[in-house]
Amino acid sequence: MINHTPNQARLDSIVAEARRHSSEREAKYRERALKLYPWVCVRCAREFSGARLRELTVHHKDHNHDNNPLDGSNWELLCIYCHENEHARILDESLRGRVIGGQAPVATHNPFANLQEKLNKKK
Structure with missing residues (x-):
């Protein structure tokens, strides 16, 4: 049996309350989104x-997840597979140092920079 200190018990209570609040909030915006949009995944069209x-x-x-306008403008319906893929893509891009939703870094390498010079040397 785990013996919780008063501080640990209070922390457990706070975490449980936060999880309950998050689940309730999610249920509300999911319910609203299902009323607003057709029941189709916007990526794969299933x-x-x-x-x-x-x-x-x-x-x-x-x-x-705190941005939940009543008009649903920050939401889109995705099947669980496309949703997972979207979050994996975001994670992959962030690990590569790319910005999602903004301007991506500009490439600085030009593989053809000295092409004419190299072609002239071959002659």
Whole structure:
């Protein structure tokens, strides 16, 4: 049996409350998104209904789960597979040092910079 100190018990309580609040908030914006949009994944165009509707998720376009305008302008419906792919893509791009949603770094290497000089040497 784990013996919790009063501080640990309080921390556990705070974490549990935060998780409950997050789940309630997610249920509200998911419910609203399902009313606003057709039950179709915007990436792969698969349609969902019945028991499979649970596979359709709400993706926040700006990746901010606290940004939930009532008009749904920050949401798009993605199936669980496309949603996972979207987040993996964002993670991959950030690991490469690229910016998503903004301006990507400009390439500075020019592989053809000295091409004419190199061609002239071959003659």
